[in-house]
Amino acid sequence: MPAGRLPGRKAATAAPEAPPIRLGYIDYLNCLPVYFGIEQGAVELDVTVQKGPPSALNRAFREGRLDVTPVSSIEYARHAADCVIIPGLSISADGRVASILLFHRRPLEELDGRPVALTASSATSVVLTRIILELRYGVRPAYRVAPPDLDAMLAEHDAALLIGDDALLAAQAYPEIPHVDLGAEWKAFTGHPMVYALWVARRELAEADPAALRRVVRVFHASQEYAWDRRPEMVAEAVARRGLPPDVVDDYFDLIRHEFGPRYRRGLVAFYEYARRLGELDAVPPLRVWGEE
Ligand SMILES: C=C(O[C@@H]1C=C(C(=O)O)C=C[C@H]1O)C(=O)O
Structure with a gap:
């Protein structure tokens, strides 16, 4: 789907004048389990969507052109002051990831x-x-x-x-x-799982319109539930989109994780420590998860 609106309908509770949320979408299969319900129009969210590889979304967010988006986990560490982490969401794997x-x-x-x-x-x-x-x-x-x-x-x-x-x-x-x-x-x-990406929101948005962000978080979780309840359809969609064998896609959806619990957070902090040791980070930032600050 080209950049533009997803088929989700406008949320009834949105303030009529509220502009749509500018949402980033990594143009890889690893995002499909999070966005499938939104794409299918099964959950409502008033958004405009920008698709791209992680590096393009990292940059668009940094330049203020996106409100909510997955970014590379190292990118969060480099700009932690400007954003909040959306709770309970990541692109991770506990070992083999295949991608x-x-x-x-x-x-x-x-x-x-x-x-x-x-x-x-x-x-x-x-x-x-x-x-x-x-x-x-x-x-x-x-x-x-x-x-x-x-x-x-x-x-x-x-x-x-x-x-x-x-x-x-x-x-x-x-x-x-x-x-x-x-x-x-x-x-x-x-010995740790690896967290490759986090969903973040602009701190400004989180502070100015927490209700909008709460809606986004709810919709992400509902969209994922929709996706996993319809795993065969999601796999078929992924196969059609990329031409990969169904068993490869199925295996991939087993490996890729979207959670962000304590074990994953420890893995991320360990990654940041190593990155700092190599001079890729000045400091290990606190994980500022929205709602936990
Ligand atoms: C597991 C993956 O996670 C990702 C890897 C990223 C990176 O290396 O910066 C960023 C976002 C995710 O797409 C993958 O893309 O295969």
């Missing part, structure tokens, strides 16, 4: 000083790649940001990071190219 993949032409232990391509779509997984390569494997490659095209990336680099649907599709298209799953690597290295 955060480092494809490699030589063993990871041999990547010291070698060129490694990092997808321009990511922020969090770029840092995760550094943590795994530098702290787990003890190598320090020469990183370059590149568009998410595996052929082009590996023509000039010894390894390439892809995320989201690009990674799911590349694993199907290039079964002969070895890859590691960075969610599994993170779990083996730290």
Whole structure:
């Protein structure tokens, strides 16, 4: 669906003059279980939608062009003062994730000083790649940001990071190219689940119109319930959208988690600690979850 309004109807309780919420939507299957009910018009929310890769939504939010959106978890840490975290929601996995993949032409232990391509779509997984390569494997490659095209990336680099649907599709298209799953690597290295993205709202909006934000939170939860109650339809929609085999999509929807409980929060703080150690963060920010402050 192009950027524009989702088919959800205007909420009856919205103030008539309230402008629609500007909502971000990561254009990957990992967001479908959160937005399926809204897309299908099953739950009401007055929104305009901007779709894009995480890096584009990170930037749009930073520049004040979105009110509520998923952002890379590292992006939250870099701009924590300007936003609040929507409770009970994330894009996470407890180990293998299937969509955060480092494809490699030589063993990871041999990547010291070698060129490694990092997808321009990511922020969090770029840092995760550094943590795994530098702290787990003890190598320090020469990183370059590149568009998410595996052929082009590996023509000039010894390894390439892809995320989201690009990674799911590349694993199907290039079964002969070895890859590691960075969610599994993170779990083996730290024992923690990994939180890749958080939904955030502009702090200004949270303070000026808490009722609007409460509505959004309710709708997100209702939309997810709708999605999981209709898992076969959701899988069929995902298959139609991306042309992935149904069993791959089904497996993916088992792996990807949207919770943000204590274990996931500890995993996120551990990730921030490592990021700080690598100079990717000045400090580990507090997790400011809306309603808990
Ligand atoms: C698990 C994923 O989570 C994501 C990874 C992100 C990142 O690396 O910055 C940001 C948002 C999510 O899309 C994925 O995209 O595969």
